[in-house]
Amino acid sequence: MAVASAEKTAPPIRKSRGNFFTLQHWWGVLWVLPSLIAVMVFVYGFIGWTARVSVSAWKGLLADYTYVGFQNFTDLASDQRFAIDVQNTAIFTVVFVLGCLGIGLGLAILLDKGIRAEGFYRSLFLFPMAISFIVTGVVWRWLMNPARGDRLSGLNLVFDKLGLDFLVNSWHGTPTWGIAAVAIPAVWQMSGYTMALYLAGLRAVPESLREAARVDGASELQVYRKVVMPLIRPVTLSAIIILGHISLKVFDLIIAMAGKQVALDVPAIYMWTTTFDGFFFGRGAAIGIVLLLSVAVLVIPYLWYTLRQESDT
Amino acid sequence: MTGKKVFRFVAVLLALTLVAAACGDDSTSTTDGDTTATTLAGGAADEVEVFSWWTGGGEAAGLDAMIAVFATTDPNITFVNSAVAGGAGTNARAVLASRLQANDPPDSWQGHAGQELIGTYVAADQIEPLNFLYDQEGWLDVMPETLIPLISDGGNIYSVPVNIHRANVLWTNPTVLADNGIDIPASLDDFFAALDALQAAGMNAPLAMGEQWTSMHLMETIMLASLGADGWNGLWDGSVSWDSAEVTAALEAFDKVLDYTNSDASALSWQDAGQLVLDGDAAFNIMGDWAEGFYRELGMEPNADFGWAPVPGTGGLFQFLSDSFVLAKNAPHRDAAIAWLTVAGSLEGQDAFNPVKGSIPARSDGDRSLYGEYLLSAMDDWASDTVVGSLTHGVVANDSWKSEIDSALGLFLLDRDVAAFQTALVAAQTASG
Numbered sequence: 001m002a003v004a005s006a007e008k009t010a011p012p013i014r015k016s017r018g019n020f021f022t023l024q025h026w027w028g029v030l031w032v033l034p035s036l037i038a039v040m041v042f043v044y045g046f047i048g049w050t051a052r053v054s055v056s057a058w059k060g061l062l063a064d065y066t067y068v069g070f071q072n073f074t075d076l077a078s079d080q081r082f083a084i085d086v087q088n089t090a091i092f093t094v095v096f097v098l099g100c101l102g103i104g105l106g107l108a109i110l111l112d113k114g115i116r117a118e119g120f121y122r123s124l125f126l127f128p129m130a131i132s133f134i135v136t137g138v139v140w141r142w143l144m145n146p147a148r149g150d151r152l153s154g155l156n157l158v159f160d161k162l163g164l165d166f167l168v169n170s171w172h173g174t175p176t177w178g179i180a181a182v183a184i185p186a187v188w189q190m191s192g193y194t195m196a197l198y199l200a201g202l203r204a205v206p207e208s209l210r211e212a213a214r215v216d217g218a219s220e221l222q223v224y225r226k227v228v229m230p231l232i233r234p235v236t237l238s239a240i241i242i243l244g245h246i247s248l249k250v251f252d253l254i255i256a257m258a259g260k261q262v263a264l265d266v267p268a269i270y271m272w273t274t275t276f277d278g279f280f281f282g283r284g285a286a287i288g289i290v291l292l293l294s295v296a297v298l299v300i301p302y303l304w305y306t307l308r309q310e311s312d313t
Numbered sequence: 314m315t316g317k318k319v320f321r322f323v324a325v326l327l328a329l330t331l332v333a334a335a336c337g338d339d340s341t342s343t344t345d346g347d348t349t350a351t352t353l354a355g356g357a358a359d360e361v362e363v364f365s366w367w368t369g370g371g372e373a374a375g376l377d378a379m380i381a382v383f384a385t386t387d388p389n390i391t392f393v394n395s396a397v398a399g400g401a402g403t404n405a406r407a408v409l410a411s412r413l414q415a416n417d418p419p420d421s422w423q424g425h426a427g428q429e430l431i432g433t434y435v436a437a438d439q440i441e442p443l444n445f446l447y448d449q450e451g452w453l454d455v456m457p458e459t460l461i462p463l464i465s466d467g468g469n470i471y472s473v474p475v476n477i478h479r480a481n482v483l484w485t486n487p488t489v490l491a492d493n494g495i496d497i498p499a500s501l502d503d504f505f506a507a508l509d510a511l512q513a514a515g516m517n518a519p520l521a522m523g524e525q526w527t528s529m530h531l532m533e534t535i536m537l538a539s540l541g542a543d544g545w546n547g548l549w550d551g552s553v554s555w556d557s558a559e560v561t562a563a564l565e566a567f568d569k570v571l572d573y574t575n576s577d578a579s580a581l582s583w584q585d586a587g588q589l590v591l592d593g594d595a596a597f598n599i600m601g602d603w604a605e606g607f608y609r610e611l612g613m614e615p616n617a618d619f620g621w622a623p624v625p626g627t628g629g630l631f632q633f634l635s636d637s638f639v640l641a642k643n644a645p646h647r648d649a650a651i652a653w654l655t656v657a658g659s660l661e662g663q664d665a666f667n668p669v670k671g672s673i674p675a676r677s678d679g680d681r682s683l684y685g686e687y688l689l690s691a692m693d694d695w696a697s698d699t700v701v702g703s704l705t706h707g708v709v710a711n712d713s714w715k716s717e718i719d720s721a722l723g724l725f726l727l728d729r730d731v732a733a734f735q736t737a738l739v740a741a742q743t744a745s746g
Contacts, residue, residue, distance in 0.1 A: 172580055260525060
């Protein structure tokens with residue numbers, strides 16, 4: 001159907017299709033060329049360069065690229081610090097993604113109810129997203145200051161004043177749950193964005209469907225659970241993918257909140273320190289490639305799915 | 314209807330900016346503050362680009378004082394200050410490494426004397442020998458004999474040291490010690506006895522510690538106390554084995570010391586840890602003598618608000634680090650760089666820099682009237698003590714080795730398994746080559 005109608009309205013394009021080398025086409029190629037070259041060099045070129053370094057024993061300043069095969073990757077597999085990094089990333093991702101989805105959906109449902117000053121609240125919740133992670137980290141470092149006694153500050157001071165002493169905590173100072181505490185500012189920053197995604201999804205659900213469900217005797221909760229939620233599942237999927245790839249790359253937030261320490265380490269930070277503190281460029285590049293592949297595993301199926309959907313419509 | 318469409322459009326737009334911002338974030342943290350040029354006014358004939366990580370506090374002020382001296386001795390050379398902030402030099406060295414790889418070196422840069430210099434930049438053939446400058450300026454007569462071998466390789470001298478810092482200092486709260494009837498401990502055993510007494514008196518964490526690099530600093534001073542100067546030096550020249558029983562004993566001592574530290578250490582900077590001592594929340598802190606500069610900045614009185622002594626068990630030993638400046642191979646402005654290094658090694662330059670930075674001059678002929686009570690004691694100790702190098706601050710091990718030790722230490726702080734730690738330290742020596 002769609003193909004037929006496109007053919008009907010497209011004779012002018014057809015005319016030029018036979019003659020590819022028109023001036024117009026050359027202009028088009030010329031305009032796109034610089035960015036095409038830039039992308040080839042600065043994106044794919046450097047990915048290729050990193051891949052090359054990752055199979056070498058390169059030590060940074062020395063020009064010695066001894067080929068070591070997959071040695072750097074097999075070393076990573078038995079590297080205890082990298083194991084902690086992977087575990088930390090898993091904890092961070094779970095807290096971050098679930099937190100953002102839960103809070104984002106909750107806020108979206110509240111706003112969708114058409115409360116007064118909706119626009120104001122929307123901007124309010126979206127506002128943290130405008131701040132960079134590094135600033136969030138600095139602010140929350142203070143909010144989560146672990147100090148006790150006379151030096152209480154931030155959240156601990158609030159809890160102390162409210163008489164909620166049992167909540168006074170070392171937060172990111174404790175190794176076990178430190179990384180989950182670091183994820184909380186990330187949730188604070190990104191749940192407004194998730195709310196915006198969900199709100200767009202909720203608004204796209206036709207009112208007639210909800211009406212029909214209500215007419216059939218569904219309660220408000222059932223309307224959400226049985227009608228609205230299944231329809232906004234694609235929104236959840238995109239949110240998970242976007243949030244998931246952010247959590248794989250998180251770097252600045254953790255550096256700003258907790259500095260460099262193995263307890264709260266993530267692969268991106270390990271990559272940085274081993275490359276630039278230790279001059280193990282080969283190992284750093286291998287971590288980079290592992291990160292790239294993890295992001296690809298998340299993003300490529302998503303791109304494929306959205307592109308297929310677009311070509312369907 | 315159109316309102317909803319607009320909102321969806323905005324949401325998509327926000328999504329795009331977010332992705333763009335998230336992609337861009339990684340690079341901003343490194344380029345941030347890349348080159349802040351303090352270009353002096355006037356049509357300068359030449360310029361010199363000097364790279365350091367002194368961007369704040371007494372460090373930047375000290376550098377400025379030395380730049381002021383340079384401006385009087387060489388008024389027609391523009392000083393380009395390419396200091397990069399953050400990460401105790403890590404960020405700066407990342408930028409430096411990428412510039413060296415791109416064959417775009419600054420004329421001169423800051424490098425700790427010792428293996429950070431010899432094992433990294435000299436090994437990579439990035440800097441020029443400076444023997445001619447030492448001959449010309451007569452520096453061999455005024456620079457300490459113990460320091461020269463640490464900045465030399467194969468008979469060549471490679472940098473100009475501007476200062477000396479001491480790493481093995483125990484900072485104390487005199488009031489807390491007096492209230493509990495505790496003398497400044499001289500040996501490790503005395504130290505443990507004092508820590509036990511303070512814990513018994515209700516002070517849960519009598520020894521203040523901060524983020525991970527400060528625990529490496531603590532580790533090396535305790536290891537030095539346990540191993541002695543010869544044992545410590547032997548670890549780095551290969552004459553003492555890392556899997557020996559002495560090392561096990563030293564690591565066990567460190568493990569025991571950790572029992573007396575604060576549980577929130579990883580969330581504190583070295584200044585926060587130093588503050589715990591001032592506030593009387595802890596009795597001791599082990600930190601380099603830049604802590605004295607920090608205390609003075611807060612208006613504290615030496616020997617009243619804070620006291621100091623060598624780390625217990627390291628009396629008569631001076632564990633040092635030294636900031637020095639190098640001459641880049643193929644420096645774009647070689648003559649101007651030599652003029653800068655001449656000032657950095659001169660008496661005027663060092664006496665302008667060090668009282669402000671809070672360190673003692675590398676030269677032995679500094680003007681004592683310019684220095685405060687603590688620094689005078691450090692100058693005396695530097696002249697009479699046995700000098701050993703610091704690990705945390707780049708003297709005894711090259712960057713690769715140090716970073717492997719840092720990983721092993723981070724894991725140890727999590728599991729506190731001494732045997733596994735020692736195995737990892739043996740592996741660290743092999744991995745660094």
